[in-house]
Amino acid sequence: MTPMKELRVQLEVLRYNPDTDTEAHFQRYELTCPEEWVVLDALNTVKAEIDPTLNYRWSCHMAVCGSCGMMINGTPKLSCHTFLRDYEGTVIRVEPLAHFPIERDLVTAPDDFMEKLKRVKPYIIPKEKKPISEGEYKQTPAQLMKFRQYSMCINCMLCYAACPEYGLTPSFIGPAALTLAHRYNLDSRDGGRKERQEVVATHEGVWECTFVGACSEACPAHVDPASALQQMKITSSIDWIVEHLIPGGNK
Amino acid sequence: MSRRPLVREVPPTSWYFHRPTYLRYMSREITCIFVAAYCVLLVVGLQRLAAGPAAYEAFLLGLKSADSIVFHLLALAASVYHAATWFGATHKAMPIQIGENFVQPGVISGAHYVVWLVLSFVILYLAGVF
Ligand code: SF4
Ligand code: FES
Numbered sequence: 001m002t003p004m005k006e007l008r009v010q011l012e013v014l015r016y017n018p019d020t021d022t023e024a025h026f027q028r029y030e031l032t033c034p035e036e037w038v039v040l041d042a043l044n045t046v047k048a049e050i051d052p053t054l055n056y057r058w059s060c061h062m063a064v065c066g067s068c069g070m071m072i073n074g075t076p077k078l079s080c081h082t083f084l085r086d087y088e089g090t091v092i093r094v095e096p097l098a099h100f101p102i103e104r105d106l107v108t109a110p111d112d113f114m115e116k117l118k119r120v121k122p123y124i125i126p127k128e129k130k131p132i133s134e135g136e137y138k139q140t141p142a143q144l145m146k147f148r149q150y151s152m153c154i155n156c157m158l159c160y161a162a163c164p165e166y167g168l169t170p171s172f173i174g175p176a177a178l179t180l181a182h183r184y185n186l187d188s189r190d191g192g193r194k195e196r197q198e199v200v201a202t203h204e205g206v207w208e209c210t211f212v213g214a215c216s217e218a219c220p221a222h223v224d225p226a227s228a229l230q231q232m233k234i235t236s237s238i239d240w241i242v243e244h245l246i247p248g249g250n251k
Numbered sequence: 252m253s254r255r256p257l258v259r260e261v262p263p264t265s266w267y268f269h270r271p272t273y274l275r276y277m278s279r280e281i282t283c284i285f286v287a288a289y290c291v292l293l294v295v296g297l298q299r300l301a302a303g304p305a306a307y308e309a310f311l312l313g314l315k316s317a318d319s320i321v322f323h324l325l326a327l328a329a330s331v332y333h334a335a336t337w338f339g340a341t342h343k344a345m346p347i348q349i350g351e352n353f354v355q356p357g358v359i360s361g362a363h364y365v366v367w368l369v370l371s372f373v374i375l376y377l378a379g380v381f
Pocket of ligand 2: 058059060061062063064065066067068069078079080081
């Protein structure tokens with residue numbers, strides 16, 4: 001077996017301690033890591049061997065749980081999915097996810113996102129209620145494919161950290177929550193679109209989006225939230241036309 | 252231990268310098284200014300036309316000035332960039348599903364280019380170019 005190549009890694013990590021600090025500041029860590037390691041591995045080594053006071057979130061280490069999102073050199077990324085070798089010879093700047101309040105070091109407060117997620121009713125509101133005796137709600141593969149991509153979200157919030165509109169206007173419902181609304185609207189079993197439109201077709205909803213597209217670039221699950229939002233703008237516009245310009249359309 | 256989350260504000264006027272993605276977005280948006288300016292120019296042309304032959308001749312002469320030619324070239328470049336970025340994104344807004352699969356993005360944006368070309372020729376034809 002060929003010996004593992006090692007990398008000299010320099011991290012510049014944003015620190016904030018709510019008990020003692022009024023500002024955040026950067027702290028530099030230097031360590032040696034195998035070249036196939038990811039940024040999260042380096043942080044784990046820092047915590048285990050250099051500085052046990054460092055705080056950050058992670059769980060799965062395989063881009064599934066969505067809890068390890070951070071700004072890496074200013075770009076929102078999953079730290080378990082960001083290879084050190086791609087930054088060889090540079091100082092890697094690690095910051096908490098942008099646009100969210102910093103709880104401590106790299107840990108942010110996701111409360112706002114959770115609240116917004118609830119507002120879009122991200123669950124099936126059955127078109128017609130059937131008794132269990134009538135069996136399951138059936139769906140064809142084509143009906144599944146219609147929304148499947150939008151159901152792959154891992155709630156990592158990278159899209160919120162990427163979205164300048166959310167940063168500037170925090171009341172914006174934002175990419176992931178609106179995309180989930182779209183996912184359920186597109187589901188053949190669902191009949192809740194009208195209820196969701198009360199949140200979706202508003203200035204805090206899709207009309208806050210100016211199609212920067214940064215959410216889709218950031219998304220590690222290839223959900224492409226920007227596409228969902230543009231599609232919802234079109235259907236919301238059609239609703240408006242039907243309601244206001246077609247006689248009897250608002251029935 | 253108390254919760255005292257630190258909020259970092261986004262600078263309202265300089266945020267788009269922070270990432271190349273934002274700069275690309277801004278450059279796409281700024282091309283609108285040229286598109287709008289060209290629309291104003293067309294309206295002025297109509298107004299000159301309504302004002303009589305002498306006014307219209309003077310307007311046409313003005314179009315041949317160096318400033319006007321530079322403006323037209325810039326407006327053309329901006330419009331082409333604007334259209335290309337939008338055509339490139341149309342498959343996101345208007346996906347077409349056939350059975351279980353979606354039509355390739357290139358086909359959807361390609362169709363827009365074809366329509367663009369055809370309409371351009373129709374307009375040139377109506378304008379008496381051919
Ligand atoms: S849409 Fe993508 S980037 Fe946004 S929370 Fe879901 S997985 Fe993360
Ligand atoms: S640790 Fe679970 S997504 Fe990175």
